[in-house]
Amino acid sequence: MQTEVIISGFGGQGTLYAGQVLAYAAMDEGKQVTWFPSYGPEMRGGTANCTVVISDEEIGSPTVKYPKAVLALNLPSLDKYEDMIAPGGCLVVNESMVNRKPERTDIRVVILPANEIAQEIGNERAANMVMLGALLANIDILPIEALEKALKNHTAQRLQKFVEMNIQALRRGGEYRAA
Amino acid sequence: MALELIKGNVAVAEAAVRAGLVSYFGYPITPQTELLEYVSARMPELNRAFLQAESELGAINMVYGAACTGRRTMTSSSSPGVSLMQEGLSYISCTELPVVVVDVVRGGPGLGNIAPSQADYNQATRGGGHGEYHQIVLAPASVQEAIDLTTLAFDLAEKYRSVVMVLMDGSLGQMMEPAELPPFQPIKTEIPDWAVRGIPGRGKHVLTSINIDPPAQERTNIRLMTRWQEIEANEVRYKGYYLEDAEYLVVGYGTAGRISLSAVRAAREKGLKVGLLRPISLAPFPYEVVSDLAEQAKAFLVVEMNNGQMLEDVRLAVANRKPIAFYGRMGGTVPFADDVLQEIEDLASGQLGLEENPRDRWLAKMRVEFGTGA
Structure with missing residues:
Protein backbone atom coordinates (compact mmCIF):
# COMPACT_ATOMS: atom_id res chain seq x y z
CA MET A 1 0.00 0.00 0.00
CA GLN A 2 1.18 3.51 -0.80
CA THR A 3 0.00 6.88 0.49
CA GLU A 4 1.09 10.23 -0.91
CA VAL A 5 0.68 13.45 1.04
CA ILE A 6 1.30 16.99 -0.18
CA ILE A 7 1.75 19.62 2.54
CA SER A 8 1.51 23.12 1.16
CA GLY A 9 1.43 26.67 2.50
CA PHE A 10 3.39 29.90 2.77
CA GLY A 11 7.10 29.75 3.51
CA GLY A 12 7.42 30.01 7.29
CA GLN A 13 4.29 27.96 8.05
CA GLY A 14 6.40 24.89 8.62
CA THR A 15 5.18 22.75 5.73
CA LEU A 16 8.61 21.24 5.03
CA TYR A 17 9.13 20.50 8.71
CA ALA A 18 5.70 18.89 9.07
CA GLY A 19 6.62 16.63 6.14
CA GLN A 20 9.90 15.69 7.79
CA VAL A 21 8.17 14.74 11.04
CA LEU A 22 5.79 12.54 9.05
CA ALA A 23 8.75 11.00 7.20
CA TYR A 24 10.69 10.32 10.42
CA ALA A 25 7.64 8.62 11.93
CA ALA A 26 7.16 6.47 8.83
CA MET A 27 10.84 5.47 8.87
CA ASP A 28 10.71 4.54 12.56
CA GLU A 29 7.60 2.42 11.88
CA GLY A 30 9.59 0.42 9.32
CA LYS A 31 7.95 1.93 6.23
CA GLN A 32 9.58 3.06 3.03
CA VAL A 33 9.35 6.84 2.74
CA THR A 34 10.46 9.73 0.55
CA TRP A 35 10.34 13.44 1.38
CA PHE A 36 10.59 15.72 -1.62
CA PRO A 37 10.58 19.51 -1.16
CA SER A 38 9.71 22.25 -3.57
CA TYR A 39 13.01 24.01 -3.94
CA GLY A 40 13.96 27.04 -5.89
CA PRO A 41 14.35 30.78 -5.60
CA GLU A 42 11.85 30.79 -2.70
CA MET A 43 11.57 33.22 0.18
CA ARG A 44 9.66 33.68 3.42
CA GLY A 45 6.07 34.45 2.47
CA GLY A 46 6.41 32.66 -0.88
CA THR A 47 4.93 29.22 -1.41
CA ALA A 48 6.53 26.10 0.03
CA ASN A 49 5.37 22.53 -0.27
CA CYS A 50 6.64 19.02 0.07
CA THR A 51 5.47 15.58 -1.03
CA VAL A 52 5.78 12.66 1.37
CA VAL A 53 5.29 9.17 -0.05
CA ILE A 54 4.86 6.32 2.44
CA SER A 55 4.83 2.74 1.22
CA ASP A 56 5.40 -0.89 2.15
CA GLU A 57 7.61 -1.51 -0.90
CA GLU A 58 10.43 0.26 -2.77
CA ILE A 59 9.11 3.69 -3.71
CA GLY A 60 9.12 4.64 -7.36
CA SER A 61 8.22 8.23 -8.10
CA PRO A 62 8.79 10.68 -5.21
CA THR A 63 6.17 13.01 -6.71
CA VAL A 64 2.62 12.32 -7.83
CA LYS A 65 0.03 13.95 -10.03
CA TYR A 66 -2.94 12.78 -7.94
CA PRO A 67 -2.02 12.57 -4.22
CA LYS A 68 -4.13 10.64 -1.73
CA ALA A 69 -4.05 13.54 0.73
CA VAL A 70 -3.36 17.27 0.77
CA LEU A 71 -2.83 19.60 3.71
CA ALA A 72 -3.70 23.11 2.49
CA LEU A 73 -2.35 25.62 5.00
CA ASN A 74 -3.38 28.63 2.94
CA LEU A 75 -5.69 29.70 0.10
CA PRO A 76 -3.24 29.39 -2.84
CA SER A 77 -2.58 25.79 -1.75
CA LEU A 78 -6.30 25.01 -1.63
CA ASP A 79 -6.77 26.54 -5.08
CA LYS A 80 -3.80 24.66 -6.52
CA TYR A 81 -4.35 21.17 -5.09
CA GLU A 82 -8.10 20.70 -4.52
CA ASP A 83 -8.69 19.37 -8.03
CA MET A 84 -5.67 17.06 -7.97
CA ILE A 85 -6.59 14.89 -4.98
CA ALA A 86 -7.34 11.29 -5.97
CA PRO A 87 -11.04 10.39 -5.67
CA GLY A 88 -11.70 9.01 -2.20
CA GLY A 89 -8.70 10.92 -0.89
CA CYS A 90 -8.52 13.42 1.91
CA LEU A 91 -8.20 17.21 2.03
CA VAL A 92 -7.35 19.02 5.26
CA VAL A 93 -7.97 22.75 5.07
CA ASN A 94 -6.69 25.42 7.42
CA GLU A 95 -9.85 27.49 7.86
CA SER A 96 -7.83 30.29 9.44
CA MET A 97 -6.17 31.11 6.14
CA VAL A 98 -8.84 30.55 3.47
CA ASN A 99 -12.01 32.42 2.59
CA ARG A 100 -13.91 29.68 0.78
CA LYS A 101 -15.18 26.16 1.30
CA PRO A 102 -13.74 23.29 -0.75
CA GLU A 103 -16.00 22.22 -3.63
CA ARG A 104 -15.09 18.55 -4.10
CA THR A 105 -17.71 16.04 -2.92
CA ASP A 106 -15.86 12.83 -3.89
CA ILE A 107 -13.18 13.23 -1.25
CA ARG A 108 -13.18 13.52 2.52
CA VAL A 109 -12.74 17.10 3.68
CA VAL A 110 -11.55 18.14 7.12
CA ILE A 111 -11.83 21.83 7.93
CA LEU A 112 -10.28 23.27 11.06
CA PRO A 113 -9.02 26.65 12.29
CA ALA A 114 -5.43 25.48 12.75
CA ASN A 115 -3.97 28.91 13.57
CA GLU A 116 -6.52 29.61 16.32
CA ILE A 117 -6.09 26.14 17.77
CA ALA A 118 -2.33 26.60 17.80
CA GLN A 119 -2.72 30.02 19.47
CA GLU A 120 -4.80 28.42 22.19
CA ILE A 121 -2.00 25.95 22.82
CA GLY A 122 0.43 28.82 23.06
CA ASN A 123 2.13 29.30 19.69
CA GLU A 124 0.60 29.98 16.29
CA ARG A 125 3.57 28.32 14.64
CA ALA A 126 2.30 24.92 15.79
CA ALA A 127 -0.52 25.15 13.20
CA ASN A 128 1.44 22.75 10.98
CA MET A 129 1.28 20.06 13.70
CA VAL A 130 -2.44 20.70 14.25
CA MET A 131 -2.99 20.05 10.52
CA LEU A 132 -0.85 16.92 10.64
CA GLY A 133 -2.82 15.58 13.61
CA ALA A 134 -6.06 16.11 11.68
CA LEU A 135 -4.65 14.19 8.71
CA LEU A 136 -3.62 11.17 10.78
CA ALA A 137 -7.05 11.01 12.41
CA ASN A 138 -8.68 10.81 9.00
CA ILE A 139 -6.50 8.54 6.89
CA ASP A 140 -4.98 5.26 7.85
CA ILE A 141 -1.23 5.75 7.44
CA LEU A 142 0.32 6.03 10.88
CA PRO A 143 -0.98 6.32 14.45
CA ILE A 144 -0.60 9.75 16.07
CA GLU A 145 1.58 8.03 18.70
CA ALA A 146 4.17 7.27 16.00
CA LEU A 147 4.49 11.00 15.31
CA GLU A 148 4.72 11.80 19.00
CA LYS A 149 7.58 9.33 19.25
CA ALA A 150 9.25 10.79 16.15
CA LEU A 151 9.05 14.30 17.61
CA LYS A 152 10.70 13.12 20.81
CA ASN A 153 13.41 11.10 19.05
CA HIS A 154 14.35 13.40 16.19
CA THR A 155 14.08 16.91 17.61
CA ALA A 156 17.43 18.56 18.29
CA GLN A 157 18.34 18.98 21.94
CA ARG A 158 18.03 22.78 21.90
CA LEU A 159 14.48 22.51 20.49
CA GLN A 160 13.25 19.76 22.82
CA LYS A 161 11.33 22.39 24.81
CA PHE A 162 8.84 22.66 21.92
CA VAL A 163 8.12 18.93 21.68
CA GLU A 164 5.37 18.87 24.31
CA MET A 165 3.56 21.75 22.61
CA ASN A 166 3.83 20.05 19.22
CA ILE A 167 2.41 16.83 20.68
CA GLN A 168 -0.52 18.77 22.11
CA ALA A 169 -1.05 20.36 18.70
CA LEU A 170 -1.11 16.94 17.02
CA ARG A 171 -3.69 15.71 19.52
CA ARG A 172 -5.92 18.78 19.19
CA GLY A 173 -5.87 18.44 15.39
CA GLY A 174 -6.67 14.76 15.81
CA GLU A 175 -10.04 15.67 17.33
CA TYR A 176 -11.35 16.81 13.95
CA ARG A 177 -13.10 14.42 11.58
CA ALA A 178 -14.21 14.78 7.99
CA ALA A 179 -17.79 16.05 7.75
CA MET B 1 20.40 -1.43 10.61
CA ALA B 2 20.79 2.19 11.68
CA LEU B 3 18.66 4.13 9.23
CA GLU B 4 18.83 7.88 9.02
CA LEU B 5 16.48 10.19 7.15
CA ILE B 6 19.02 11.96 5.03
CA LYS B 7 19.10 14.36 2.08
CA GLY B 8 20.75 13.13 -1.14
CA ASN B 9 23.40 15.86 -1.31
CA VAL B 10 24.35 15.45 2.34
CA ALA B 11 24.36 11.65 2.07
CA VAL B 12 26.84 11.76 -0.83
CA ALA B 13 29.06 14.18 1.08
CA GLU B 14 29.16 12.03 4.21
CA ALA B 15 29.68 8.87 2.11
CA ALA B 16 32.71 10.52 0.48
CA VAL B 17 34.11 11.54 3.88
CA ARG B 18 33.66 7.97 5.12
CA ALA B 19 35.35 6.62 2.00
CA GLY B 20 38.52 8.35 3.16
CA LEU B 21 38.30 11.60 1.22
CA VAL B 22 41.42 13.63 1.99
CA SER B 23 40.70 16.80 0.04
CA TYR B 24 37.69 18.50 -1.52
CA PHE B 25 37.72 21.46 -3.90
CA GLY B 26 34.58 23.08 -5.28
CA TYR B 27 32.45 26.09 -5.99
CA PRO B 28 28.80 26.41 -4.86
CA ILE B 29 25.94 25.96 -7.30
CA THR B 30 22.29 24.94 -6.83
CA PRO B 31 20.95 22.22 -6.65
CA GLN B 32 24.23 20.78 -5.39
CA THR B 33 25.21 23.38 -2.77
CA GLU B 34 24.31 21.36 0.34
CA LEU B 35 27.04 18.88 -0.61
CA LEU B 36 29.74 21.56 -0.64
CA GLU B 37 28.26 23.25 2.43
CA TYR B 38 28.33 19.96 4.36
CA VAL B 39 31.95 19.10 3.54
CA SER B 40 33.01 22.70 4.28
CA ALA B 41 32.19 22.01 7.93
CA ARG B 42 32.95 18.29 8.02
CA MET B 43 36.43 18.22 6.47
CA PRO B 44 38.09 20.77 8.82
CA GLU B 45 36.44 18.93 11.73
CA LEU B 46 38.43 15.85 10.71
CA ASN B 47 41.57 17.85 9.96
CA ARG B 48 41.17 17.24 6.23
CA ALA B 49 41.28 19.79 3.41
CA PHE B 50 38.28 21.75 2.15
CA LEU B 51 38.81 24.62 -0.22
CA GLN B 52 36.26 26.78 -1.99
CA ALA B 53 37.99 27.78 -5.19
CA GLU B 54 37.50 31.06 -7.07
CA SER B 55 35.60 29.20 -9.78
CA GLU B 56 34.92 25.72 -11.14
CA LEU B 57 38.02 26.06 -13.33
CA GLY B 58 40.12 26.62 -10.25
CA ALA B 59 38.43 23.78 -8.40
CA ILE B 60 38.97 21.10 -11.04
CA ASN B 61 42.63 22.06 -11.48
CA MET B 62 43.17 21.89 -7.72
CA VAL B 63 41.62 18.42 -7.86
CA TYR B 64 44.05 17.63 -10.70
CA GLY B 65 47.00 18.57 -8.55
CA ALA B 66 45.70 16.79 -5.46
CA ALA B 67 45.04 13.60 -7.43
CA CYS B 68 48.69 13.55 -8.54
CA THR B 69 49.66 12.81 -4.93
CA GLY B 70 47.70 9.53 -5.01
CA ARG B 71 45.29 10.53 -2.20
CA ARG B 72 41.52 10.50 -2.44
CA THR B 73 40.12 13.75 -3.80
CA MET B 74 36.89 14.96 -5.36
CA THR B 75 34.76 17.84 -6.52
CA SER B 76 31.05 18.33 -7.05
CA SER B 77 28.98 20.74 -9.04
CA SER B 78 25.92 21.09 -11.25
CA SER B 79 25.60 21.28 -15.03
CA PRO B 80 26.98 24.77 -15.90
CA GLY B 81 29.77 24.25 -13.37
CA VAL B 82 30.62 20.83 -14.77
CA SER B 83 30.78 22.36 -18.26
CA LEU B 84 33.47 24.71 -16.95
CA MET B 85 35.37 21.69 -15.61
CA GLN B 86 35.53 19.83 -18.92
CA GLU B 87 39.00 21.02 -19.90
CA GLY B 88 40.37 19.86 -16.56
CA LEU B 89 38.59 16.51 -16.82
CA SER B 90 40.20 15.90 -20.21
CA TYR B 91 43.65 16.70 -18.75
CA ILE B 92 42.98 14.46 -15.73
CA SER B 93 41.82 11.60 -17.96
CA CYS B 94 44.91 11.89 -20.14
CA THR B 95 47.13 11.97 -17.05
CA GLU B 96 45.34 8.81 -15.81
CA LEU B 97 44.39 10.02 -12.38
CA PRO B 98 41.71 8.75 -10.00
CA VAL B 99 39.16 11.52 -9.44
CA VAL B 100 35.54 11.45 -8.30
CA VAL B 101 33.15 14.09 -9.64
CA VAL B 102 29.55 14.43 -8.53
CA ASP B 103 27.24 16.19 -11.00
CA VAL B 104 23.80 17.12 -9.66
CA VAL B 105 22.29 17.88 -13.04
CA ARG B 106 19.86 20.78 -13.57
CA GLY B 107 17.71 22.09 -16.41
CA GLY B 108 19.51 23.51 -19.44
CA PRO B 109 21.02 24.40 -21.83
CA GLY B 110 22.59 27.68 -20.81
CA LEU B 111 22.12 28.93 -17.29
CA GLY B 112 18.79 27.13 -17.51
CA ASN B 113 17.21 26.56 -14.13
CA ILE B 114 17.75 24.61 -10.93
CA ALA B 115 15.09 21.93 -11.53
CA PRO B 116 15.95 18.22 -11.91
CA SER B 117 17.19 17.14 -15.35
CA GLN B 118 19.14 14.42 -17.15
CA ALA B 119 20.21 16.64 -20.03
CA ASP B 120 23.92 16.02 -19.44
CA TYR B 121 23.90 12.30 -20.27
CA ASN B 122 25.82 12.87 -23.49
CA GLN B 123 28.36 15.19 -21.86
CA ALA B 124 28.96 12.67 -19.06
CA THR B 125 29.03 9.43 -21.03
CA ARG B 126 30.88 10.62 -24.14
CA GLY B 127 33.66 12.42 -22.31
CA GLY B 128 32.55 16.05 -22.38
CA GLY B 129 36.01 17.49 -22.89
CA HIS B 130 38.27 17.40 -25.93
CA GLY B 131 40.23 14.41 -27.13
CA GLU B 132 39.27 10.76 -27.04
CA TYR B 133 38.77 9.49 -23.50
CA HIS B 134 36.13 7.79 -21.39
CA GLN B 135 34.99 8.24 -17.83
CA ILE B 136 32.97 5.85 -15.70
CA VAL B 137 29.46 7.23 -15.05
CA LEU B 138 27.28 5.89 -12.23
CA ALA B 139 23.63 6.94 -11.91
CA PRO B 178 15.94 6.64 5.01
CA ALA B 179 19.41 5.29 4.28
CA GLU B 180 22.31 3.63 6.02
CA LEU B 181 25.77 5.15 5.86
CA PRO B 182 28.77 2.83 5.61
CA PRO B 183 31.38 2.58 8.37
CA PHE B 184 34.40 4.89 8.27
CA GLN B 185 37.25 3.68 6.09
CA PRO B 186 40.68 4.56 7.37
CA ILE B 187 42.56 7.00 5.17
CA LYS B 188 44.78 4.97 2.87
CA THR B 189 48.40 5.05 3.88
CA GLU B 190 49.54 2.98 0.93
CA ILE B 191 50.39 5.43 -1.83
CA PRO B 192 50.36 4.11 -5.42
CA ASP B 193 53.71 3.87 -7.12
CA TRP B 194 52.78 6.32 -9.90
CA ALA B 195 52.07 9.20 -7.51
CA VAL B 196 54.32 12.26 -7.42
CA ARG B 197 55.38 12.74 -3.82
CA GLY B 198 58.69 14.56 -3.99
CA ILE B 199 60.45 11.67 -2.29
CA PRO B 200 64.19 12.32 -2.35
CA GLY B 201 66.38 9.77 -4.06
CA ARG B 202 63.55 7.81 -5.66
CA GLY B 203 64.10 9.08 -9.17
CA LYS B 204 61.91 11.27 -11.29
CA HIS B 205 58.16 10.68 -11.57
CA VAL B 206 56.31 12.58 -14.27
CA LEU B 207 52.55 12.88 -14.51
CA THR B 208 51.52 14.87 -17.56
CA SER B 209 48.93 15.26 -20.27
CA ILE B 210 51.41 16.71 -22.75
CA ASN B 211 52.64 14.35 -25.45
CA ILE B 212 54.29 16.58 -28.02
CA ASP B 213 55.29 13.53 -30.03
CA PRO B 214 52.14 12.14 -31.77
CA PRO B 215 53.22 8.48 -31.48
CA ALA B 216 53.62 8.97 -27.72
CA GLN B 217 50.09 10.41 -27.55
CA GLU B 218 48.79 7.56 -29.67
CA ARG B 219 50.44 5.04 -27.35
CA THR B 220 48.73 6.74 -24.37
CA ASN B 221 45.39 6.67 -26.16
CA ILE B 222 45.75 2.97 -26.96
CA ARG B 223 46.45 2.32 -23.28
CA LEU B 224 43.37 4.35 -22.31
CA MET B 225 41.22 2.47 -24.83
CA THR B 226 42.47 -0.91 -23.64
CA ARG B 227 41.71 0.01 -20.07
CA TRP B 228 38.22 1.10 -21.13
CA GLN B 229 37.67 -2.33 -22.69
CA GLU B 230 38.54 -3.85 -19.35
CA ILE B 231 36.05 -1.51 -17.63
CA GLU B 232 33.38 -2.47 -20.17
CA ALA B 233 34.00 -6.14 -19.43
CA ASN B 234 33.90 -5.79 -15.62
CA GLU B 235 31.91 -2.80 -14.47
CA VAL B 236 28.47 -2.93 -16.10
CA ARG B 237 25.76 -2.42 -13.48
CA TYR B 238 21.98 -2.33 -13.74
CA LYS B 239 18.82 -3.35 -11.94
CA GLY B 240 15.90 -5.22 -13.49
CA TYR B 241 12.29 -5.21 -12.32
CA TYR B 242 9.62 -7.71 -13.47
CA LEU B 243 11.82 -8.86 -16.35
CA GLU B 244 11.05 -12.63 -16.36
CA ASP B 245 7.88 -12.56 -18.42
CA ALA B 246 8.09 -9.00 -19.72
CA GLU B 247 6.78 -8.43 -23.24
CA TYR B 248 7.30 -4.69 -23.09
CA LEU B 249 10.48 -3.16 -21.74
CA VAL B 250 10.84 0.26 -20.20
CA VAL B 251 14.41 1.57 -19.95
CA GLY B 252 15.13 4.51 -17.65
CA TYR B 253 17.88 5.52 -15.25
CA GLY B 254 18.09 7.60 -12.08
CA THR B 255 14.98 9.63 -11.26
CA ALA B 256 13.32 8.80 -14.60
CA GLY B 257 13.98 5.14 -13.79
CA ARG B 258 12.25 5.23 -10.42
CA ILE B 259 9.32 7.21 -11.84
CA SER B 260 9.06 4.51 -14.51
CA LEU B 261 8.96 1.87 -11.77
CA SER B 262 5.72 3.38 -10.46
CA ALA B 263 4.30 3.34 -13.99
CA VAL B 264 5.40 -0.25 -14.60
CA ARG B 265 3.71 -1.37 -11.38
CA ALA B 266 0.49 0.42 -12.37
CA ALA B 267 0.64 -1.22 -15.82
CA ARG B 268 1.17 -4.64 -14.20
CA GLU B 269 -1.98 -4.04 -12.15
CA LYS B 270 -3.78 -3.53 -15.44
CA GLY B 271 -2.50 -6.90 -16.62
CA LEU B 272 0.22 -5.65 -18.98
CA LYS B 273 3.40 -7.70 -19.02
CA VAL B 274 5.86 -4.86 -18.58
CA GLY B 275 9.33 -4.85 -17.12
CA LEU B 276 11.85 -2.16 -16.26
CA LEU B 277 15.57 -2.07 -16.90
CA ARG B 278 17.34 0.63 -14.88
CA PRO B 279 20.94 1.08 -16.01
CA ILE B 280 23.15 2.04 -13.06
CA SER B 281 26.43 2.31 -14.95
CA LEU B 282 25.64 4.64 -17.86
CA ALA B 283 29.24 4.28 -18.99
CA PRO B 284 29.92 1.45 -19.50
CA PHE B 285 26.35 1.06 -20.75
CA PRO B 286 24.67 -2.37 -20.40
CA TYR B 287 24.50 -2.92 -24.19
CA GLU B 288 24.50 -6.72 -23.92
CA VAL B 289 21.69 -6.77 -21.38
CA VAL B 290 19.51 -4.59 -23.62
CA SER B 291 20.47 -6.69 -26.63
CA ASP B 292 19.41 -9.90 -24.87
CA LEU B 293 16.14 -8.31 -23.78
CA ALA B 294 15.48 -7.37 -27.41
CA GLU B 295 15.10 -11.10 -28.11
CA GLN B 296 12.38 -11.40 -25.48
CA ALA B 297 10.53 -8.07 -25.75
CA LYS B 298 7.93 -7.02 -28.31
CA ALA B 299 8.84 -3.35 -27.99
CA PHE B 300 10.78 -0.83 -25.89
CA LEU B 301 9.96 2.47 -24.21
CA VAL B 302 12.87 4.72 -23.24
CA VAL B 303 12.07 7.33 -20.57
CA GLU B 304 14.44 10.20 -19.83
CA MET B 305 14.42 13.74 -18.48
CA ASN B 306 16.08 14.96 -21.69
CA ASN B 307 15.66 14.91 -25.46
CA GLY B 308 16.55 11.26 -25.98
CA GLN B 309 20.23 10.78 -25.18
CA MET B 310 20.38 7.30 -23.62
CA LEU B 311 17.83 6.51 -26.33
CA GLU B 312 20.76 6.34 -28.79
CA ASP B 313 22.50 3.70 -26.67
CA VAL B 314 19.31 1.65 -26.50
CA ARG B 315 18.91 1.95 -30.28
CA LEU B 316 22.48 0.74 -30.74
CA ALA B 317 21.79 -2.32 -28.60
CA VAL B 318 18.36 -3.12 -30.07
CA ALA B 319 19.77 -2.69 -33.59
CA ASN B 320 16.37 -2.20 -35.22
CA ARG B 321 15.11 -5.63 -34.19
CA LYS B 322 12.17 -4.25 -32.18
CA PRO B 323 10.22 -0.99 -32.23
CA ILE B 324 11.32 1.69 -29.74
CA ALA B 325 9.20 4.52 -28.37
CA PHE B 326 10.62 7.49 -26.50
CA TYR B 327 9.13 9.68 -23.79
CA GLY B 328 11.18 12.57 -22.49
CA ARG B 329 10.65 15.82 -20.65
CA MET B 330 13.16 18.62 -21.01
CA GLY B 331 14.32 21.81 -19.39
CA GLY B 332 13.81 20.72 -15.80
CA THR B 333 10.30 19.30 -16.23
CA VAL B 334 9.88 16.02 -14.34
CA PRO B 335 7.51 13.45 -15.83
CA PHE B 336 4.72 11.96 -13.74
CA ALA B 337 4.27 8.20 -13.47
CA ASP B 338 0.75 8.64 -14.93
CA ASP B 339 2.27 10.08 -18.11
CA VAL B 340 4.69 7.16 -18.40
CA LEU B 341 1.80 4.73 -17.81
CA GLN B 342 -0.04 6.32 -20.75
CA GLU B 343 3.05 5.75 -22.93
CA ILE B 344 3.24 2.12 -21.82
CA GLU B 345 -0.40 1.59 -22.72
CA ASP B 346 0.17 3.17 -26.14
CA LEU B 347 3.15 0.89 -26.68
CA ALA B 348 1.20 -2.21 -25.67
CA SER B 349 -1.55 -1.39 -28.16
CA GLY B 350 0.98 -2.67 -30.68
CA GLN B 351 0.71 0.09 -33.30
CA LEU B 352 4.37 1.04 -33.31
CA GLY B 353 6.43 -0.02 -36.33
CA LEU B 354 10.16 -0.49 -36.84
CA GLU B 355 10.36 2.29 -39.42
CA GLU B 356 9.39 5.12 -37.08
CA ASN B 357 12.12 7.32 -35.60
CA PRO B 358 11.36 7.42 -31.86
CA ARG B 359 12.61 10.97 -31.38
CA ASP B 360 10.72 12.40 -34.36
CA ARG B 361 7.53 10.73 -33.19
CA TRP B 362 7.96 12.04 -29.64
CA LEU B 363 8.84 15.56 -30.77
CA ALA B 364 5.75 15.72 -33.01
CA LYS B 365 3.60 14.86 -29.97
CA MET B 366 5.37 17.44 -27.80
CA ARG B 367 4.78 20.11 -30.46
CA VAL B 368 1.08 19.33 -30.46
CA GLU B 369 1.03 19.59 -26.66
CA PHE B 370 2.85 22.93 -26.65
CA GLY B 371 1.00 24.38 -29.65
CA THR B 372 2.42 26.85 -32.14
CA GLY B 373 4.56 28.63 -29.56
CA ALA B 374 7.12 25.85 -29.46
Missing part, protein backbone atom coordinates in the same frame (compact mmCIF):
# COMPACT_ATOMS: atom_id res chain seq x y z
CA PRO B 140 21.91 6.38 -8.55
CA ALA B 141 18.11 6.39 -8.27
CA SER B 142 17.78 6.67 -4.49
CA VAL B 143 19.61 8.20 -1.56
CA GLN B 144 20.89 4.77 -0.48
CA GLU B 145 22.18 4.05 -3.96
CA ALA B 146 23.83 7.50 -4.07
CA ILE B 147 25.72 6.57 -0.89
CA ASP B 148 26.73 3.13 -2.16
CA LEU B 149 27.82 4.39 -5.59
CA THR B 150 29.85 7.25 -4.08
CA THR B 151 31.77 4.69 -2.02
CA LEU B 152 32.21 2.52 -5.11
CA ALA B 153 33.30 5.53 -7.20
CA PHE B 154 36.46 6.00 -5.14
CA ASP B 155 37.39 2.33 -5.48
CA LEU B 156 36.79 2.27 -9.23
CA ALA B 157 38.67 5.54 -9.75
CA GLU B 158 41.73 4.04 -8.08
CA LYS B 159 41.42 0.63 -9.69
CA TYR B 160 41.33 2.07 -13.21
CA ARG B 161 43.12 5.41 -12.64
CA SER B 162 40.04 7.02 -14.12
CA VAL B 163 37.57 9.81 -13.57
CA VAL B 164 34.36 8.43 -12.08
CA MET B 165 31.31 10.65 -12.27
CA VAL B 166 28.31 10.14 -10.00
CA LEU B 167 25.49 11.53 -12.14
CA MET B 168 22.53 12.66 -10.06
CA ASP B 169 19.84 15.28 -10.60
CA GLY B 170 18.23 18.01 -8.51
CA SER B 171 15.51 15.67 -7.32
CA LEU B 172 17.93 13.13 -5.85
CA GLY B 173 20.07 15.89 -4.38
CA GLN B 174 17.17 17.56 -2.59
CA MET B 175 15.04 14.62 -1.48
CA MET B 176 15.27 12.84 1.87
CA GLU B 177 15.01 9.08 2.28
